[in-house]
Amino acid sequence: MKNTDLQTSQISFNGTRCSKHVASFSTSISILFHKEVESRETKQQPPTWPSQASNHRKLAPAWYSATPIFMQACQNIWPCNASSTWRCPNSCNILCRGCKSRLKGFTPYGDYWREMRKICVLELFSAKRVQSYRSIREEEVDSLINLISESSSSATPVNLTEMLFSLTASIVFRIAFGTTFERSGFNNHRFHQVVHDVQAMLGSYSAAEFIPYVGWIVDRLSGLHQRFERTFNELDRFFQYVVDNHLSAERTKTDHEDIIDVLLKLVREQTGFGAAQLSQDNIKAVLLNVFLGGVDTGAITMIWAMAELAKQPKLMKKAQDEVRTSIGNKGRVSESDIDQLEYLKMIVKETFRLHPPAALLLPRETISHFKVNGFEVHPKTTIHINAWAIGRDPGYWKSPEEFIPERFVDSSTDFKGQHFELLPFGSGRRVCPGIYMATTMVELGLANLLYWFDWKLPDGMKEEDINMEEEAGISLTISKKIALNLVPAKYSGTHQKIA
Numbered sequence: 021m022k023n024t025d026l027q028t029s030q031i032s033f034n035g036t037r038c039s040k041h042v043a044s045f046s047t048s049i050s051i052l053f054h055k056e057v058e059s060r061e062t063k064q065q066p067p068t069w070p071s072q073a074s075n076h077r078k079l080a081p082a083w084y085s086a087t088p089i090f091m092q093a094c095q096n097i098w099p100c101n102a103s104s105t106w107r108c109p110n111s112c113n114i115l116c117r118g119c120k121s122r123l124k125g126f127t128p129y130g131d132y133w134r135e136m137r138k139i140c141v142l143e144l145f146s147a148k149r150v151q152s153y154r155s156i157r158e159e160e161v162d163s164l165i166n167l168i169s170e171s172s173s174s175a176t177p178v179n180l181t182e183m184l185f186s187l188t189a190s191i192v193f194r195i196a197f198g199t200t201f202e203r204s205g206f207n208n209h210r211f212h213q214v215v216h217d218v219q220a221m222l223g224s225y226s227a228a229e230f231i232p233y234v235g236w237i238v239d240r241l242s243g244l245h246q247r248f249e250r251t252f253n254e255l256d257r258f259f260q261y262v263v264d265n266h267l268s269a270e271r272t273k274t275d276h277e278d279i280i281d282v283l284l285k286l287v288r289e290q291t292g293f294g295a296a297q298l299s300q301d302n303i304k305a306v307l308l309n310v311f312l313g314g315v316d317t318g319a320i321t322m323i324w325a326m327a328e329l330a331k332q333p334k335l336m337k338k339a340q341d342e343v344r345t346s347i348g349n350k351g352r353v354s355e356s357d358i359d360q361l362e363y364l365k366m367i368v369k370e371t372f373r374l375h376p377p378a379a380l381l382l383p384r385e386t387i388s389h390f391k392v393n394g395f396e397v398h399p400k401t402t403i404h405i406n407a408w409a410i411g412r413d414p415g416y417w418k419s420p421e422e423f424i425p426e427r428f429v430d431s432s433t434d435f436k437g438q439h440f441e442l443l444p445f446g447s448g449r450r451v452c453p454g455i456y457m458a459t460t461m462v463e464l465g466l467a468n469l470l471y472w473f474d475w476k477l478p479d480g481m482k483e484e485d486i487n488m489e490e491e492a493g494i495s496l497t498i499s500k501k502i503a504l505n506l507v508p509a510k511y512s513g514t515h516q517k518i519a
């Protein structure tokens with residue numbers, strides 16, 4: 021069997037091997053291979069892995085479900101000699117202007133990547149820095165609670181999907197760009213369109229990547245190239261505007277340093293970027309990462325969690341009892357209260373298991389040749405780690421399709437990259453650097469929603485009517501297809517309005 025170029029094969033394997041770059045694997049990984057997947061064993065049978073196969077179709081963008089070959093899981097192996105780097109799609113080249121200042125998530129391993137990673141981990145998303153943004157998160161959550169409180173008097177449904185996107189956008193815009201979402205010039209609709217376009221670009225494959233010399237003509241004729249350019253220009257204008265704003269003498273100082281302040285300080289001091297000078301293009305690349313990685317992932321997680329709880333009122337009640345008992349009449353849940361909320365933390369874990377926002381993590385590209393299940397995998401093969409399928413693998417999870425936060429009672433399994441059966445943030449040196457920021461934001465938002473309100477379904481709707489379909493597309497993230505509308509009723513034990 022020979023299977024080349026645009027054909028895709030899905031390979032799953034169980035692994036408990038180590039390599040220099042990849043620690044021991046103890047889970048089944050399903051990966052999609054692009055380009056030149058070739059087997060020596062020409063009579064290899066298609067896989068007998070029906071549950072996974074149908075799962076993939078449910079999640080599927082067109083090219084995903086069209087996967088022509090499914091193969092049976094093989095030996096325990098993560099290839100020892102195959103380190104991986106990042107695949108930089110053509111769209112990323114356009115977004116980052118020929119990769120002069122690459123989007124970090126798509127940067128191959130090397131000096132540039134190492135320096136950018138160091139800045140992210142030590143300067144931008146360190147525990148101390150994330151703590152310094154605490155007041156922003158709490159203020160924004162308070163505003164959301166006040167907004168919902170106003171609607172709760174009329175007992176009409178609120179669109180939680182829209183509200184939670186606005187919440188995470190407001191937090192990330194203030195932390196990163198030093199401006200509120202409202203003042204950024206984006207309206208809700210346009211903002212979602214841009215995020216969706218950029219993600220679709222990064223998740224898509226352009227003809228230029230597969231057809232040498234002439235592929236770019238196809239991209240121009242299909243309008244893909246123009247779409248990339250348009251989106252790039254819009255984002256570039258926005259990033260230039262916020263950077264210029266920070267450089268302007270008239271800017272009013274805020275009491276915290278936002279991400280642009282930190283990056284500009286590194287430029288001024290010429291530190292933190294090895295021998296090379298950090299350029300404005302590099303700064304824009306970091307901002308793009310934060311824009312893409314920070315906003316919709318957190319909102320998507322909160323929306324799925326609330327949808328799962330609305331489907332199972334008993335679990336919702338248990339979570340509410342925990343937070344209300346623990347907070348009492350304090351009048352608000354602050355970040356320092358979150359550590360006591362064990363059940364809430366299990367809900368968040370379970371949501372990450374069933375609904376990892378970045379279902380396929382980010383694409384990687386193999387550096388060296390290796391073999392899986394008799395299949396030769398050549399250098400420069402694109403690999404997707406399917407965190408979504410791993411989280412639903414019956415080999416590792418009991419009743420994997422059910423939302424059961426209690427499965428984490430007395431379990432040490434966590435989502436920080438050490439347990440390969442739960443990988444919403446990836447693992448290893450590429451693990452999401454925003455993990456602490458993300459979990460803090462999600463836990464705080466959910467705890468407050470559960471503390472302040474009882475949630476009911478709109479009139480005439482039953483639990484089983486809640487639509488749990490995923491938005492299928494080529495976007496990097498998988499969101500709930502239909503907006504979540506619930507009716508809030510202010511909890512009678514908490515009367516005060518937040519100041």
Ligand code: HEM
Pocket residue numbers: 124125126137140192309310313314315317318321376377378381382383444445446447449450451452453454455457458459462
């Ligand atoms: C629930 C929320 C989030 C989830 C599920 C998530 C998930 C991920 C995943 C899966 C990756 C790729 C890792 C890999 O492929 O191994 C990633 C990368 C990244 N994320 Fe997040 N993320 C979240 C929130 C955030 C936030 C709030 C920020 C910053 C404000 C952020 C910034 C980044 C950056 C900069 C990268 C690129 C890292 C690199 O290439 O080294 N993320 N994230």
